[in-house]
Amino acid sequence: MRFSPTFTVIRSGTTQTMAIVGDVDALSVRRKVFALQRAMESYGLTGVDKVSTIGRTLLVDYDPFQWSHASMRSALVALESTISRPGETQPLKHFEWTLYAGEEENDLQLAASAHGITPESFLARVTRRTYLVQDFRMPSMSLELFRRNSPRLKAAQLPQEKARLVSCGTVTLSSDGLCVYNAESLTRDLVIGRIKAECVAPDSASFRVGDRIRFRRQSEASNQ
Template identity: 30%
Template sequence: MVATFSPDGNRLDRLARFLCVGDTAFAIEFGTGIDPVLNARVHRAAALIREAAMAGVVETVPSFRSLLVHYDPLATSAAALREAMGEIDLGEAVVSAPERVWVIPALYGGEAGPDLEEVASATGLSPEEVVSRHAGTLFRVYVQGFLPGFAYLGVLPPELELPRLATPRVRVPPGSVAIAQRMSGIYPVESPGGWRLIGNTPLRLFDAGWTPPTLFAPGDGVRFRPVDAGEHAAIRAAVARGDYAPEQEAGR
Protein backbone atom coordinates (compact mmCIF):
# COMPACT_ATOMS: atom_id res chain seq x y z
CA MET A 1 0.00 0.00 0.00
CA VAL A 2 1.39 3.39 -1.00
CA ALA A 3 0.20 6.76 0.29
CA THR A 4 -1.06 9.03 -2.46
CA PHE A 5 -1.03 12.80 -2.18
CA SER A 6 -3.48 14.70 -4.32
CA PRO A 7 -5.61 17.83 -4.21
CA ASP A 8 -8.49 15.74 -5.50
CA GLY A 9 -10.33 12.69 -4.26
CA ASN A 10 -11.11 11.83 -0.66
CA ARG A 11 -8.45 13.93 1.01
CA LEU A 12 -7.99 13.27 4.69
CA ASP A 13 -8.51 16.93 5.61
CA ARG A 14 -11.92 16.83 3.93
CA LEU A 15 -13.05 13.73 5.77
CA ALA A 16 -11.69 14.47 9.24
CA ARG A 17 -10.75 17.24 11.63
CA PHE A 18 -7.45 17.65 13.48
CA LEU A 19 -7.52 18.17 17.23
CA CYS A 20 -4.58 19.16 19.42
CA VAL A 21 -3.70 16.65 22.16
CA GLY A 22 -0.85 18.23 24.11
CA ASP A 23 2.52 19.23 22.67
CA THR A 24 3.54 15.84 21.22
CA ALA A 25 0.32 14.48 19.74
CA PHE A 26 -2.82 15.34 17.82
CA ALA A 27 -5.98 13.42 16.92
CA ILE A 28 -7.54 12.93 13.51
CA GLU A 29 -11.27 12.58 14.13
CA PHE A 30 -13.48 11.11 11.41
CA GLY A 31 -16.88 11.35 13.07
CA THR A 32 -18.92 10.23 16.05
CA GLY A 33 -20.32 6.91 17.16
CA ILE A 34 -19.57 3.32 16.26
CA ASP A 35 -19.69 2.94 12.50
CA PRO A 36 -17.83 0.44 10.28
CA VAL A 37 -17.17 3.07 7.58
CA LEU A 38 -15.59 5.47 10.08
CA ASN A 39 -13.51 2.66 11.54
CA ALA A 40 -12.36 1.59 8.06
CA ARG A 41 -11.19 5.16 7.41
CA VAL A 42 -9.30 5.21 10.71
CA HIS A 43 -7.35 2.05 9.90
CA ARG A 44 -6.74 3.03 6.27
CA ALA A 45 -5.38 6.40 7.40
CA ALA A 46 -3.09 4.66 9.89
CA ALA A 47 -1.78 2.32 7.18
CA LEU A 48 -1.15 5.13 4.69
CA ILE A 49 0.61 7.28 7.28
CA ARG A 50 2.88 4.36 8.14
CA GLU A 51 3.64 3.81 4.45
CA ALA A 52 4.44 7.49 3.98
CA ALA A 53 7.14 7.24 6.68
CA MET A 54 6.88 10.91 7.59
CA ALA A 55 9.83 12.26 9.56
CA GLY A 56 9.04 12.71 13.24
CA VAL A 57 6.01 10.42 13.45
CA VAL A 58 6.52 8.15 16.47
CA GLU A 59 3.32 6.12 16.58
CA THR A 60 -0.31 6.06 15.49
CA VAL A 61 -3.03 4.71 17.80
CA PRO A 62 -6.42 3.90 16.23
CA SER A 63 -9.75 4.03 18.05
CA PHE A 64 -13.34 3.54 16.89
CA ARG A 65 -13.56 6.89 15.10
CA SER A 66 -10.23 8.68 15.44
CA LEU A 67 -6.50 8.24 15.05
CA LEU A 68 -4.03 9.55 17.62
CA VAL A 69 -0.71 10.60 16.11
CA HIS A 70 2.32 10.85 18.42
CA TYR A 71 5.26 12.83 17.05
CA ASP A 72 8.69 14.05 18.09
CA PRO A 73 8.55 17.87 18.40
CA LEU A 74 12.34 18.06 17.95
CA ALA A 75 12.05 16.44 14.53
CA THR A 76 8.88 18.02 13.15
CA SER A 77 5.85 20.08 14.10
CA ALA A 78 2.15 19.41 14.38
CA ALA A 79 1.45 22.02 11.71
CA ALA A 80 3.82 20.39 9.21
CA LEU A 81 2.42 16.92 9.81
CA ARG A 82 -1.17 18.06 9.65
CA GLU A 83 -0.53 19.80 6.33
CA ALA A 84 1.16 16.73 4.86
CA MET A 85 -1.37 14.25 6.23
CA GLY A 86 -4.27 16.41 5.13
CA GLU A 87 -3.27 15.84 1.49
CA ILE A 88 -3.39 12.05 1.76
CA ASP A 89 -6.09 10.61 -0.46
CA LEU A 90 -7.90 7.85 1.44
CA GLY A 91 -9.87 6.71 -1.57
CA GLU A 92 -13.28 5.17 -1.06
CA ALA A 93 -13.94 3.67 2.36
CA VAL A 94 -15.04 0.13 1.60
CA VAL A 95 -16.30 -2.04 4.43
CA SER A 96 -15.88 -5.52 3.05
CA ALA A 97 -16.35 -8.92 4.62
CA PRO A 98 -13.44 -9.86 6.89
CA GLU A 99 -10.62 -11.83 5.32
CA ARG A 100 -10.26 -13.86 8.53
CA VAL A 101 -13.07 -15.05 10.83
CA TRP A 102 -12.18 -16.59 14.19
CA VAL A 103 -14.59 -19.16 15.64
CA ILE A 104 -14.43 -18.86 19.42
CA PRO A 105 -15.74 -21.73 21.57
CA ALA A 106 -17.76 -20.38 24.48
CA LEU A 107 -19.49 -21.97 27.45
CA TYR A 108 -22.51 -19.81 28.24
CA GLY A 109 -24.26 -19.31 31.59
CA GLY A 110 -23.68 -20.81 35.03
CA GLU A 111 -20.36 -20.03 36.66
CA ALA A 112 -18.92 -19.29 33.21
CA GLY A 113 -21.53 -16.58 32.53
CA PRO A 114 -23.00 -15.42 35.85
CA ASP A 115 -24.90 -12.50 34.28
CA LEU A 116 -26.71 -14.49 31.58
CA GLU A 117 -29.92 -14.90 33.56
CA GLU A 118 -29.99 -11.20 34.44
CA VAL A 119 -29.36 -10.24 30.80
CA ALA A 120 -32.23 -12.49 29.76
CA SER A 121 -34.55 -10.93 32.32
CA ALA A 122 -33.56 -7.37 31.37
CA THR A 123 -34.06 -7.98 27.64
CA GLY A 124 -37.24 -10.03 27.93
CA LEU A 125 -35.55 -12.97 26.22
CA SER A 126 -34.89 -16.46 27.47
CA PRO A 127 -31.26 -17.40 28.26
CA GLU A 128 -31.31 -19.65 25.19
CA GLU A 129 -32.45 -16.75 23.00
CA VAL A 130 -29.68 -14.51 24.37
CA VAL A 131 -27.11 -17.18 23.52
CA SER A 132 -28.63 -17.72 20.07
CA ARG A 133 -28.50 -14.03 19.22
CA HIS A 134 -24.98 -13.54 20.57
CA ALA A 135 -23.58 -16.65 18.89
CA GLY A 136 -25.48 -15.85 15.69
CA THR A 137 -23.72 -12.51 15.23
CA LEU A 138 -20.64 -12.07 13.06
CA PHE A 139 -18.67 -9.49 15.04
CA ARG A 140 -16.04 -7.13 13.70
CA VAL A 141 -12.87 -6.29 15.62
CA TYR A 142 -13.04 -2.50 15.74
CA VAL A 143 -10.06 -1.78 17.99
CA GLN A 144 -7.99 -3.29 20.78
CA GLY A 145 -7.34 -1.65 24.12
CA PHE A 146 -8.11 -1.48 27.84
CA LEU A 147 -6.05 -4.66 28.32
CA PRO A 148 -3.50 -6.31 26.00
CA GLY A 149 -5.54 -8.51 23.69
CA PHE A 150 -8.94 -7.08 24.67
CA ALA A 151 -10.81 -6.58 21.39
CA TYR A 152 -13.92 -4.44 21.12
CA LEU A 153 -16.33 -6.51 19.04
CA GLY A 154 -19.31 -4.92 17.36
CA VAL A 155 -22.02 -4.66 17.00
CA LEU A 156 -24.49 -6.45 19.24
CA PRO A 157 -28.05 -7.07 18.09
CA PRO A 158 -30.13 -4.14 19.38
CA GLU A 159 -32.14 -6.35 21.72
CA LEU A 160 -28.97 -7.24 23.65
CA GLU A 161 -27.79 -3.68 24.23
CA LEU A 162 -27.53 -3.03 27.97
CA PRO A 163 -25.47 -0.57 30.05
CA ARG A 164 -22.42 -1.60 32.02
CA LEU A 165 -22.90 -2.87 35.55
CA ALA A 166 -23.59 -0.13 38.09
CA THR A 167 -20.83 -1.59 40.29
CA PRO A 168 -17.88 -3.17 38.42
CA ARG A 169 -16.44 -6.46 39.61
CA VAL A 170 -13.07 -6.38 41.31
CA ARG A 171 -12.05 -9.59 39.52
CA VAL A 172 -13.22 -10.91 36.17
CA PRO A 173 -11.86 -14.37 35.23
CA PRO A 174 -9.71 -14.65 32.09
CA GLY A 175 -11.65 -15.75 29.03
CA SER A 176 -14.89 -14.16 30.21
CA VAL A 177 -17.20 -13.34 27.31
CA ALA A 178 -18.99 -10.11 28.08
CA ILE A 179 -21.36 -7.51 26.66
CA ALA A 180 -21.91 -3.81 27.34
CA GLN A 181 -23.89 -1.26 25.37
CA ARG A 182 -23.37 -2.09 21.66
CA MET A 183 -20.22 -4.16 22.11
CA SER A 184 -19.03 -7.61 23.10
CA GLY A 185 -15.56 -8.53 24.31
CA ILE A 186 -13.40 -11.20 25.92
CA TYR A 187 -11.28 -10.49 28.99
CA PRO A 188 -7.82 -11.90 28.11
CA VAL A 189 -6.54 -11.88 31.69
CA GLU A 190 -8.03 -11.54 35.17
CA SER A 191 -8.86 -7.92 35.82
CA PRO A 192 -11.52 -5.60 37.20
CA GLY A 193 -14.41 -5.03 34.83
CA GLY A 194 -17.91 -3.68 34.53
CA TRP A 195 -19.22 -5.56 31.51
CA ARG A 196 -21.93 -8.22 31.86
CA LEU A 197 -20.50 -11.75 31.81
CA ILE A 198 -22.49 -14.24 29.75
CA GLY A 199 -19.91 -16.94 29.02
CA ASN A 200 -16.29 -18.04 28.96
CA THR A 201 -13.80 -19.22 26.36
CA PRO A 202 -10.75 -21.36 27.19
CA LEU A 203 -8.68 -19.77 24.41
CA ARG A 204 -5.70 -17.49 25.00
CA LEU A 205 -5.95 -14.12 23.30
CA PHE A 206 -2.60 -12.60 24.23
CA ASP A 207 0.95 -13.84 24.65
CA ALA A 208 3.97 -11.54 24.71
CA GLY A 209 5.95 -14.31 22.98
CA TRP A 210 3.66 -14.40 19.93
CA THR A 211 4.29 -12.36 16.79
CA PRO A 212 2.02 -10.48 16.77
CA PRO A 213 1.21 -10.88 20.50
CA THR A 214 -2.59 -10.82 20.04
CA LEU A 215 -4.85 -13.42 18.44
CA PHE A 216 -7.17 -10.83 16.87
CA ALA A 217 -6.37 -7.90 14.61
CA PRO A 218 -8.56 -4.92 13.66
CA GLY A 219 -10.86 -5.87 10.80
CA ASP A 220 -11.00 -9.55 11.76
CA GLY A 221 -14.34 -11.28 12.10
CA VAL A 222 -15.28 -13.14 15.28
CA ARG A 223 -18.07 -15.66 15.70
CA PHE A 224 -18.86 -17.52 18.94
CA ARG A 225 -19.63 -21.24 18.98
CA PRO A 226 -21.54 -22.53 22.03
CA VAL A 227 -19.94 -25.55 23.72
CA ASP A 228 -20.83 -27.63 26.75
CA ALA A 229 -18.78 -27.96 29.92
CA GLY A 230 -17.05 -31.11 28.71
CA GLU A 231 -15.81 -29.58 25.46
CA HIS A 232 -14.83 -26.39 27.27
CA ALA A 233 -12.67 -28.40 29.69
CA ALA A 234 -11.14 -30.46 26.87
CA ILE A 235 -10.21 -27.35 24.89
CA ARG A 236 -8.76 -25.71 28.00
CA ALA A 237 -6.55 -28.77 28.55
CA ALA A 238 -5.44 -28.74 24.90
CA VAL A 239 -4.63 -25.01 25.11
CA ALA A 240 -2.56 -25.66 28.24
CA ARG A 241 -0.63 -28.38 26.39
CA GLY A 242 -0.06 -26.05 23.45
CA ASP A 243 -1.70 -28.31 20.89
CA TYR A 244 -4.95 -26.47 20.16
CA ALA A 245 -5.27 -24.32 17.05
CA PRO A 246 -8.13 -21.80 17.11
CA GLU A 247 -10.74 -22.44 14.44
CA GLN A 248 -11.17 -20.14 11.47
CA GLU A 249 -13.88 -19.80 8.88
CA ALA A 250 -13.17 -18.86 5.32
CA GLY A 251 -13.37 -15.09 4.91
CA ARG A 252 -14.11 -13.11 1.80
Protein backbone atom coordinates in the same frame (compact mmCIF):
# COMPACT_ATOMS: atom_id res chain seq x y z
CA MET B 1 -6.01 21.04 5.55
CA ARG B 2 -7.64 18.54 3.18
CA PHE B 3 -5.27 16.47 1.04
CA SER B 4 -7.82 14.22 -0.66
CA PRO B 5 -11.61 13.75 -0.60
CA THR B 6 -11.15 11.17 2.15
CA PHE B 7 -8.14 12.38 4.17
CA THR B 8 -7.74 15.56 6.23
CA VAL B 9 -4.96 16.56 8.65
CA ILE B 10 -5.52 19.37 11.15
CA ARG B 11 -3.82 20.82 14.22
CA SER B 12 -5.24 19.96 17.65
CA GLY B 13 -3.40 22.08 20.20
CA THR B 14 0.35 22.59 20.34
CA THR B 15 1.33 18.93 20.77
CA GLN B 16 -1.30 16.98 18.84
CA THR B 17 -2.23 16.46 15.21
CA MET B 18 -5.45 14.85 13.98
CA ALA B 19 -5.82 12.82 10.79
CA ILE B 20 -9.47 12.42 9.81
CA VAL B 21 -10.56 9.72 7.39
CA GLY B 22 -13.76 10.44 5.49
CA ASP B 23 -15.81 7.92 3.53
CA VAL B 24 -19.45 6.91 3.24
CA ASP B 25 -18.50 3.37 4.24
CA ALA B 26 -18.00 3.42 8.03
CA LEU B 27 -16.37 0.00 7.98
CA SER B 28 -13.73 1.10 5.46
CA VAL B 29 -13.08 4.18 7.58
CA ARG B 30 -12.38 2.19 10.75
CA ARG B 31 -10.17 -0.28 8.92
CA LYS B 32 -8.11 2.53 7.44
CA VAL B 33 -7.80 4.34 10.78
CA PHE B 34 -6.48 1.18 12.43
CA ALA B 35 -4.13 0.55 9.51
CA LEU B 36 -2.74 4.06 9.95
CA GLN B 37 -2.31 3.49 13.69
CA ARG B 38 -0.46 0.21 13.19
CA ALA B 39 1.76 1.71 10.50
CA MET B 40 2.56 4.75 12.65
CA GLU B 41 3.43 2.60 15.66
CA SER B 42 5.56 0.22 13.60
CA TYR B 43 7.98 3.01 12.70
CA GLY B 44 8.69 3.79 16.37
CA LEU B 45 9.35 7.44 15.58
CA THR B 46 11.35 9.35 18.19
CA GLY B 47 9.31 12.12 19.76
CA VAL B 48 5.93 10.52 19.08
CA ASP B 49 4.43 10.05 22.53
CA LYS B 50 1.08 8.40 21.76
CA VAL B 51 -0.98 7.23 18.78
CA SER B 52 -4.68 6.62 19.42
CA THR B 53 -7.97 6.44 17.54
CA ILE B 54 -11.44 7.88 18.11
CA GLY B 55 -14.08 7.03 15.53
CA ARG B 56 -12.78 8.13 12.14
CA THR B 57 -9.86 10.08 13.65
CA LEU B 58 -6.22 9.20 14.31
CA LEU B 59 -4.69 11.28 17.12
CA VAL B 60 -0.92 11.71 17.29
CA ASP B 61 0.62 13.29 20.41
CA TYR B 62 4.20 14.45 19.88
CA ASP B 63 7.08 16.26 21.54
CA PRO B 64 6.98 19.88 20.25
CA PHE B 65 10.76 20.12 20.59
CA GLN B 66 11.19 17.33 18.03
CA TRP B 67 8.14 17.76 15.82
CA SER B 68 6.11 20.64 14.45
CA HIS B 69 2.58 20.36 13.16
CA ALA B 70 3.89 20.85 9.61
CA SER B 71 6.42 18.02 9.88
CA MET B 72 3.88 15.68 11.48
CA ARG B 73 1.34 16.56 8.80
CA SER B 74 3.87 15.70 6.09
CA ALA B 75 4.65 12.38 7.79
CA LEU B 76 0.96 11.45 8.01
CA VAL B 77 0.30 12.38 4.38
CA ALA B 78 3.24 10.23 3.27
CA LEU B 79 2.06 7.38 5.49
CA GLU B 80 -1.51 7.57 4.17
CA SER B 81 -0.25 7.10 0.62
CA THR B 82 1.18 3.70 1.60
CA ILE B 83 -2.07 2.34 3.07
CA SER B 84 -3.97 -0.09 0.86
CA ARG B 85 -7.06 1.24 -0.82
CA PRO B 86 -10.38 -0.57 -0.19
CA GLY B 87 -10.09 -2.55 -3.42
CA GLU B 88 -6.64 -3.79 -2.45
CA THR B 89 -7.53 -5.20 0.96
CA GLN B 90 -7.81 -8.90 1.70
CA PRO B 91 -11.26 -10.54 1.83
CA LEU B 92 -13.07 -10.50 5.15
CA LYS B 93 -12.76 -13.60 7.31
CA HIS B 94 -15.37 -15.62 9.17
CA PHE B 95 -14.61 -17.18 12.55
CA GLU B 96 -16.51 -19.62 14.76
CA TRP B 97 -15.57 -19.67 18.43
CA THR B 98 -16.73 -22.18 21.03
CA LEU B 99 -18.44 -20.38 23.91
CA TYR B 100 -17.99 -21.91 27.36
CA ALA B 101 -20.83 -20.52 29.47
CA GLY B 102 -22.15 -21.09 32.98
CA GLU B 103 -19.15 -20.22 35.16
CA GLU B 104 -20.73 -16.90 36.16
CA GLU B 105 -24.33 -18.05 36.67
CA ASN B 106 -25.37 -14.86 38.48
CA ASP B 107 -24.17 -12.64 35.62
CA LEU B 108 -25.90 -14.85 33.08
CA GLN B 109 -29.13 -14.66 35.08
CA LEU B 110 -28.90 -10.86 35.23
CA ALA B 111 -28.31 -10.62 31.48
CA ALA B 112 -31.24 -12.92 30.75
CA SER B 113 -33.55 -11.07 33.16
CA ALA B 114 -32.69 -7.76 31.48
CA HIS B 115 -34.08 -9.23 28.25
CA GLY B 116 -37.07 -10.92 29.91
CA ILE B 117 -36.00 -14.45 28.99
CA THR B 118 -34.35 -17.47 30.60
CA PRO B 119 -30.55 -17.94 30.66
CA GLU B 120 -30.87 -20.82 28.19
CA SER B 121 -32.91 -18.68 25.79
CA PHE B 122 -30.45 -15.83 26.20
CA LEU B 123 -27.51 -18.05 25.22
CA ALA B 124 -29.51 -19.36 22.28
CA ARG B 125 -30.05 -15.77 21.15
CA VAL B 126 -26.34 -14.99 21.46
CA THR B 127 -25.22 -18.05 19.51
CA ARG B 128 -27.67 -17.89 16.62
CA ARG B 129 -26.37 -14.51 15.44
CA THR B 130 -23.33 -13.57 13.38
CA TYR B 131 -21.45 -10.54 14.68
CA LEU B 132 -19.32 -7.92 13.01
CA VAL B 133 -15.94 -6.94 14.46
CA GLN B 134 -16.65 -3.25 14.89
CA ASP B 135 -13.91 -1.79 17.02
CA PHE B 136 -10.89 -2.31 19.25
CA ARG B 137 -11.22 -0.36 22.47
CA MET B 138 -8.19 0.85 24.39
CA PRO B 139 -6.86 0.60 27.03
CA SER B 140 -9.21 -2.27 27.94
CA MET B 141 -7.98 -4.21 24.89
CA SER B 142 -11.42 -5.53 24.04
CA LEU B 143 -12.88 -6.56 20.74
CA GLU B 144 -16.27 -4.93 20.25
CA LEU B 145 -18.84 -6.96 18.34
CA PHE B 146 -21.86 -5.45 16.66
CA ARG B 147 -25.13 -6.62 15.20
CA ARG B 148 -28.32 -4.66 14.88
CA ASN B 149 -30.79 -5.78 17.58
CA SER B 150 -28.11 -7.87 19.28
CA PRO B 151 -28.18 -8.34 23.09
CA ARG B 152 -27.10 -5.31 25.10
CA LEU B 153 -27.85 -3.69 28.43
CA LYS B 154 -29.25 -0.30 29.31
CA ALA B 155 -26.97 1.82 31.49
CA ALA B 156 -29.34 1.41 34.45
CA GLN B 157 -29.06 -2.38 34.19
CA LEU B 158 -25.30 -2.50 34.60
CA PRO B 159 -24.10 -3.93 37.92
CA GLN B 160 -22.84 -1.34 40.40
CA GLU B 161 -20.26 -3.58 42.04
CA LYS B 162 -16.53 -2.96 41.81
CA ALA B 163 -14.70 -3.78 38.61
CA ARG B 164 -13.46 -7.35 38.35
CA LEU B 165 -10.32 -8.72 36.77
CA VAL B 166 -11.12 -10.90 33.75
CA SER B 167 -8.79 -13.02 31.68
CA CYS B 168 -8.08 -13.07 27.96
CA GLY B 169 -10.99 -14.66 26.10
CA THR B 170 -13.72 -13.46 28.48
CA VAL B 171 -16.99 -12.60 26.70
CA THR B 172 -18.97 -9.81 28.38
CA LEU B 173 -22.19 -7.87 27.90
CA SER B 174 -22.60 -4.13 28.47
CA SER B 175 -24.56 -1.20 27.08
CA ASP B 176 -22.25 -1.35 24.04
CA GLY B 177 -23.20 -4.96 23.31
CA LEU B 178 -20.92 -7.98 23.34
CA CYS B 179 -17.19 -7.62 23.91
CA VAL B 180 -14.38 -10.16 23.96
CA TYR B 181 -11.31 -9.22 26.00
CA ASN B 182 -7.98 -10.05 24.42
CA ALA B 183 -5.92 -9.20 27.51
CA GLU B 184 -6.31 -9.40 31.27
CA SER B 185 -8.47 -6.38 32.16
CA LEU B 186 -10.71 -4.79 34.76
CA THR B 187 -14.38 -4.56 33.81
CA ARG B 188 -17.84 -3.92 35.26
CA ASP B 189 -19.51 -5.79 32.40
CA LEU B 190 -21.54 -8.95 32.92
CA VAL B 191 -19.54 -12.09 32.15
CA ILE B 192 -21.46 -14.22 29.64
CA GLY B 193 -18.83 -16.88 29.08
CA ARG B 194 -15.36 -17.51 27.75
CA ILE B 195 -13.66 -18.61 24.57
CA LYS B 196 -10.18 -20.05 24.17
CA ALA B 197 -7.64 -17.30 24.76
CA GLU B 198 -5.69 -18.10 21.59
CA CYS B 199 -8.72 -17.02 19.52
CA VAL B 200 -8.12 -13.38 20.44
CA ALA B 201 -4.66 -13.14 22.03
CA PRO B 202 -2.59 -10.54 20.12
CA ASP B 203 0.30 -12.96 19.54
CA SER B 204 -1.86 -15.72 18.03
CA ALA B 205 -5.03 -14.15 16.58
CA SER B 206 -5.47 -12.49 13.23
CA PHE B 207 -8.67 -10.57 12.61
CA ARG B 208 -9.64 -7.12 11.42
CA VAL B 209 -12.49 -4.67 11.64
CA GLY B 210 -15.26 -6.07 9.45
CA ASP B 211 -14.53 -9.76 10.03
CA ARG B 212 -17.49 -11.93 11.08
CA ILE B 213 -17.73 -13.85 14.34
CA ARG B 214 -20.12 -16.67 15.27
CA PHE B 215 -20.33 -18.30 18.70
CA ARG B 216 -21.10 -21.98 19.19
CA ARG B 217 -22.14 -23.48 22.50
CA GLN B 218 -19.74 -26.08 23.85
CA SER B 219 -22.33 -28.83 23.35
CA GLU B 220 -22.98 -27.74 19.74
CA ALA B 221 -19.28 -27.72 18.90
CA SER B 222 -18.73 -31.20 20.36
CA ASN B 223 -21.56 -32.65 18.25
CA GLN B 224 -20.12 -31.42 14.96
